[in-house]
Amino acid sequence: MALGISEIIDEKIGEVRFEALDLSFGEIASLHTQRELVIDPDYQRLFRWSEDQRSRLIESVLLRLPLPQIFLIENQDGVLELIDGLQRVSSVLQFIDSALLKLAPLKLDGCDIIPELNGLLFSDLSLSVRLSLKRTPIRAVIIKKQSKGFLKYEMFKRLNTGGSILSSQEIRNCSLRMLDGGAEFYSNLQSFANFPHFMNATSTLSDADREQKVDEELVVRYFALKNGRDLFKGSVRDWLDKYLEQILVEEHNFDWESERLIFNELFHLISQTFDSGAFVKYRDGKPIGALAPAYFEAVTMGIMENFEVASSLETENLRLRVTEALESNEFRGQTGPGANSRPKLNKRIEIIADAIKA
Template identity: 55%
Template sequence: MEQAVSANVDPEPKAVTAAQDELLTAIDKKIGEVRTEAIDLSFGEIMNLMKDNEIIIDPDYQRLFRWSEEQRSRLVESILLRLPIPPIFFIENEDGRYELIDGLQRVSSMVQFLNHKAVDKPELVLKGCDIVGDLNGMTFDVLPLTLRLQLKRSTVRAVVIKRQSKNFLRYEMFKRLNTGGSELSEQEIRNCSARIFGEIGVVFYEYLVELSKFPTFSSTTNTLADADEEKRGREELVLRFFAAKNGPQFYHGNVAEWLNSYMESVFLGNCKFDYDFERKLFQRVFDAVYRVCGEGAFCKYKNDLPIGGLAPAYFEAVACSFARQIEKVESVDPIRLNGILVASRQTNEFRSNVGTGANKRTKLIGRIEILEEAIKSA
């Protein structure tokens, strides 16, 4: 019996090896580079902080206000029933103010119900409440005082990423929290993550927004699907242009990871980015694309006619080939050049680089080179 007991005794713990010690030290160091603080804020406090401009809620780079009235109403219902809601996330700016980076839907929905004028929205009338149906049709002002006070005093857990945190780790933290199962689009995550990275991220994000509004770029990307446009699709196309032109080496088959890797390389200085040069070239390229190809520039073609909406692979091929041969493009007859490009995009060689299985770096480079050669022949 004694032998059986001793047989189950855990062996002596092994000594920590040098490699394990280095791993523990590396992790401890990284932990120290991200500083967070968790606080509970009532919705009444949040409204006061917004009024005093001590917190910043910026839908321009957050997701658009997409929740339906039913979703907003059910959030109010959940809070009245004291059901738990997910936390919200802030970053602390250099001036000490908190900038909301995740949770816009929850905060905006509650503020709209409590004081719709604060977010410049119509008064929220509850609808779709399926646990307490009597709430439907009610506004904040007609609720009993007890419930009005309960809503104002109800709290949400707020995680604050402190300004002392390392920029890249703040960026990575947000990106990981919002990747997978998130309602944000890939570009909305990038936009928000860029702001978290620090000044260089803010500058780069605002640069993408600026170029996405350039007139001929807007015109030539007019065939972008409405759903993609609502999710910052034009800004993603600007980033995609620069990634295809300057960073094909980062492409390994997954477009989202490719664009993330290229953007991060710009932030970290691993990929040089001359803002003035790139802006001037961008404008020349899309002026030329509009003059030569018109609004069907990035569509597929069949029987010499454009079909469907904007095709990203065609966008990369046309825009980057124009960038490589901008001097030639600006000097040749636009009608003749467009005819050559339309014919090139209908060849089996080009289609083999944009169809099924085209998510390869060799295919990306191949489709650009095919159209570049076509331009040279004009």
């Protein structure tokens, strides 16, 4: 007999085990020092908060203003990892003892309720105020090690989706680590993003894009284009998430060695042919602007799916065929508004493929 909704809910509730407790900032600092609590910038990069934001957080703690709860996961060895709340925790730890995070001391600046705090270091405060700060508790929710990996993964995604300061790929990278095999998958993903010819071909990415892991997202997009295009339904973020979940949750086979060979050969050819102008718009045969994802999709797949023909062409001939196609009205008609649809995606790839085979 099929389970009812209430039974299904009860069953799922049992798959996530957690406990909530109050931890003082002094206790958090001690746990981190003893390596019983990992504060890993791979989850959320340290200090996108400005100095003013960090200072106002310290001011809020001193005033006993309510703070949002933080989330930690318990690893199999019992060590805790902070997965949500790094900005808050790191701001306080930097102020209390900057050596804990190997950062410069935080001098308060931007406090507007108690402006007298501005310009002060932790050591400038009285003993009673220092102790009060260290003893201030914050509610911590700990996801226990007995919880199922996929639900921990989903929790992180939902905590950090919508109004988040993290990019989609940063959330994806952190979420992956909660799945069996996810850490290894992410390590391999990074190695692909660091392949010299890939780095050269994507060198028109801005520093801000690289900081937000857009280069790693392009590697994921390449794999999804190559192996999971049928999953695409208009939302790139959902598509890439679904593709990775198929590999790691549903355990679809992924042969890293064969994929690495294809990837290296493809981007070696692309880099050799276009240098840094591989995935940009063209005007009068000249590359313009920054990397455009729609152009990345079309060029990588158009060449990969016709690699034998493409690699047999003279470098200048291949470059001319592809750039003329990219500059055509037909191709441009498949970009811009409404470009994130499967028919337009397939048409862009087809245009580049036809140009190569012409």
